[in-house]
Amino acid sequence: MKKITVTVTPDxxxxxxxxxxxxxxxxxxxxxxxKALGKVTSDIxxxxxxxxxxxxxxxxx
Amino acid sequence: MSHxxxxxxxxxxxxxLRQAASLLGLEFVEGQTAYKxxxxxxxxxxxxxxxxxxxxxxxxxxLRIPGNPxxxxxxxxxxxSGSYSLLWDFWQGGYGLQAAIGQNGxxxxxxxxxxxxxxxxxxxxYRVNVVKGENGTMQVIASx
Numbered sequence: 001m002k003k004i005t006v007t008v009t010p011d012x013x014x015x016x017x018x019x020x021x022x023x024x025x026x027x028x029x030x031x032x033x034x035k036a037l038g039k040v041t042s043d044i045x046x047x048x049x050x051x052x053x054x055x056x057x058x059x060x061x
Numbered sequence: 062m063s064h065x066x067x068x069x070x071x072x073x074x075x076x077x078l079r080q081a082a083s084l085l086g087l088e089f090v091e092g093q094t095a096y097k098x099x100x101x102x103x104x105x106x107x108x109x110x111x112x113x114x115x116x117x118x119x120x121x122x123x124l125r126i127p128g129n130p131x132x133x134x135x136x137x138x139x140x141x142s143g144s145y146s147l148l149w150d151f152w153q154g155g156y157g158l159q160a161a162i163g164q165n166g167x168x169x170x171x172x173x174x175x176x177x178x179x180x181x182x183x184x185x186x187y188r189v190n191v192v193k194g195e196n197g198t199m200q201v202i203a204s205x
Contacts, residue, residue, distance in 0.1 A: 003204045004187070006178040010163060010197035012070055012170025016178075018063040026063030033181045037174060038071035038144075045064045 004029060014038075070170050072145040074177055075122070078137065081172035082124045085161055087135075093123035096136035098150035109146055112138075120148065124162075124169075132157040135169070175199050 002020040014037060018026040034040050072078055079089040095118055102114045120136030133155035136148040147166055151159050162169040179189050182203035190202045 001204055003202065004182065006174070006201040006203075007194065008171045008174045008178075008199050008201075009167070010171055011165065011167040012174065014068045014070055014174045016066045016068065018065075021063040030064075030066060032185075033178055034066060034068055036073065036177050036181055037068045038073075039069045040066055041069050042067045043064060044066075 002029070004033075006033070070174055072137070072147060072173060073143065074173075074180075075137075075145070077176035077180060078124075078145070078173055080176045081169060084172050084176075085168060086126065087124045087161060087169075088127045089137075090123045090125060092121070094120060096120050096123045096134040096148065097125070098133050098136075099152055109148065111140060112146070112148075117148065121145075126157060126161055129157050132161075134158070135162065135166075171199055175201050178203075 003018070005017045005019070006014065007017070008014045016030050016033060018029055021029055075089075082089045098118055100118070102108075102117055104114075108114065108117075116138070118136070120138045122137040124135035124137065126132040126134075133150045133152075135158065136146075138146045138148055140146055147169070149155055149158055149162070149166070154160060163171070175191055178201040179191055182201070183189050185203075187203035187205045192200050192202065194200045
């Protein structure tokens with residue numbers, strides 16, 4: 001399941017977290033909202049962000 | 062998790078601002094060009110960026126507390142960039158205004174950000190829930 005959580009504190013501090021997206025899909029999922037909300041002040045990729053699809057490796061001994 | 066983004070809020074969507082104001086018991090008055098405040102600046106606080114003392118008290122729309130004629134009001138003033146500044150006088154808590162919009166307008170900003178987020182994902186076919194988190198936080202959870 002793809003999930004986006006927007007957390008807003010009582011001071012108005014806003015953060016957006018994505019889960020369940022593969023690779024850079026997460027960026028596309030939040031791009032419109034980021035623009036609608038204001039200016040991005042930080043953007044931290046998490047391990048799942050760096051997935052770019054299935055890959056096969058072969059090992060030789 | 063895929064990525065985590067922090068955003069400095071800018072008010073751009075008047076519909077969402079109207080809805081946020083309504084959630085807090087405020088009335089959005091379209092086209093009101095002056096908002097209620099002390100009436101003159103005594104220079105004890107810095108002015109918002111891009112504004113002069115001549116700008117204080119003027120606005121393009123306003124938010125007010127219905128049924129409280131003593132309360133100060135929030136001026137909604139369009140900036141050159143197309144976003145809006147929210148201006149208000151917090152002297153004596155704005156005679157009730159600060160209780161409604163929160164310290165530094167935090168509750169109004171929170172409600173606004175939640176409305177913008179919910180609207181954004183609802184139009185994209187996500188299932189959207191708005192929930193209260195810990196310590197007064199609100200969360201908009203969009204899933205599909």
